[in-house]
Amino acid sequence: MDFIRDNLPYILAGISVGGQYALIAIGYTMVYGILRLINFAHGDMFMIAGLMGVYAVTWMPLYLAIPFVIIFTVVLGFLIERVAYRPLRSAPRMSVMISAIGVSYLLQNLALYVTGGLTKTYPSIPWISNTITVFGATTKVVTVITPILTIGLVVALMILIHKTKIGMAMRAVSRDFETSRLMGIQIDNVISMTFIIGSFLAAIGSILYFSNYTGVMPTAGAMPGLKAFVAAVFGGIGSIPGAVIGAFIIGICENIIKGMGLTTFSDAFTFAFLIIILIVRPTGLFGEKNIDKV
Amino acid sequence: MKKLSILLALVLAFSMFAMGCGGSSDDAAADDSSAGGNVIKIGVFEPASGDNGAGGKQETLGIQYANAMQPTVEINGEEYQVQLEIVDNESSTDKGPTAAQNLVSKGVSIVLGSYGSGVSIAASDIFGDAGIPALGVTCTNPQVTEGNDHYFRICFLDPFQGTVLANFAKDNFEAQTAYCLAKLGDDYSVGLCNYFKQAFEGLGGKVVYETFPDGNSDFTSYVANAAKANADVFFAPVSTEAAALIIDQASAQNLQMPILAGDTWDSNVITGAAKGKNVDINVTTFYQEGGNPEFDEGIKAWIEGDSTNLANNGGNTDLAAVTAMGYDAYFTALEAIKLAGSADPADVMAALPNVSYEGVTGLITFNEIGDANRTTAYVKHCNTESGIWEFVAEQGVE
Structure with a gap:
């Protein structure tokens, strides 16, 4: 019982942060699956969603603020694709990547300008910010609901991809860009939809993440974004289940390493682990050649 | 298409710069009081963003308040306008030196700051090479003043x-x-x-x-x-x-x-x-609110009177000790300038060790390393x- 009481906080924290990474990682992996683009601005989208959450609650009641944050992020994601990526559709892939890096810095500096560089405290959302006790470990409710919500959303996403028309179009585009265009698929719409889904999940992720770790600063998206990207690569970039499992493994791994007293090396171990996995399986855990890349 | 992408990247890069610089130039412009006549420049080397942004802003507030209270200094019978040159060192040891260089090129007579010992240590050599004295306000790490002649500080270690x-x-x-x-x-x-x-x-x-x-x-x-x-x-x-x-x-x-x-x-x-x-x-x-009621009242009214100041103090008028320290640092610097009888950085540096100033946070005198003698x-x-x-x-x- 002592063993559980001592170690449960780390595992809980790991599962929770893993779920939040997973929600971000899906955005990376889906965009990569379809556009072969690493959307570097995704982590900053996540930060902007957090910042918007801080400001939205001062403008409107909470039950409106949460949908507003989600809608705002979705619109922002859509606009970024429209303005910074779509005009470069036929440009070399490297140009789009540079554009993504530019958007990332633009968002960070915009946040720096708006906040004046100060950390904003994320509002506490009733119920999910409350504390509960799970088998003797005291934590926030959000820690417990994150994995449940994450898995629910992933299941819904898988249904969307495998059972609906737009999902079928996404799978087709991810397989072969040109051929699907010849088959009459409106690839611009499919790509927009991808960004919308990615942004939606990032917004949910930001609400969960910042409810638990309440400081929103302009660089707040960098580390979670990087970890989520690593999770996506880890699971095999392009594969949604891979990204989710990768995110959970990374979240749990880094917390257990911290719990072992190796706090200084927690990030180093996480990334070293990634290198080892990639040496053994260069395509990541689930990144097989024939997987549905969406 | 290729040209377009290069253009787009350039535009993004430029907008980035514009954004990044926007915040700090606003602050500096706000303090450009009447610039004609005799002007002596005091550099404020503080973070306004990054990890220590909040603290740095509060420390700067103390300096700005002191400057508002005492905007002039008399050197050899001549009235000099004191102008603050405020830069943002972004709490970062790799960006701090650039900000320090910026102060050097502006020709400041003395530098105040920084909040956060790491940035102070990183920028120390830049001030040292330029022969400009620096007065640490709340940087408490011993290495700041150790092994150099130009860095002083008014806080404990x-x-x-x-x-x-x-x-x-x-x-x-x-x-x-x-x-x-x-x-x-x-x-x-x-x-x-x-x-x-x-x-x-x-x-x-x-x-x-x-x-x-x-x-x-x-x-x-x-x-x-x-x-x-x-x-x-x-x-x-x-x-x-x-x-x-x-x-x-x-x-x-x-x-x-x-x-x-x-x-x-x-x-x-x-x-x-x-x-x-x-x-x-x-x-x-360093300071407990209520230690000097007159100072507390004055600065609170001053912070409340300006929405930017209020935002920089975190939205309320609770006093941080670093603000009081910033206030004292400014007056200690003026004291050194008066004692030197010159706006030349070398003279100010030579005068600093002999300064004795009774501030709101207590008596400030320096020992041979350049640290303040504080015991409580x-x-x-x-x-x-x-x-x-x-x-x-x-x-x-x-």
């Missing part, structure tokens, strides 16, 4: 502060085991933790010491580690940004342990984060119901 805190932990909480948390690569928190560790182990205690990497915002496991180690006190002299997250997490995990920290935590960011939470926070600091620190406790600091004790070292 970390070996002193660490010992005070170790004594306090032992005396007030009868602590046997202390959990220390520092930020990896941060001179201030790592240094202070080491001095605390030395002193605390010297008193017969046991220390568990851990560090967290830059950019970390998940303190769940650190708080859990402290609980697992059965520590009696949680010592975390980290930046206020990290502090707010630690407080939140300590409360969420119901950590029944007093939290101790150094001067950085004396900020309304901390009282704001701790309000309504189940935490017990104690800090050492104030200990404050955060009242989590009202969200204000309460005075606990004045603590020295035997």
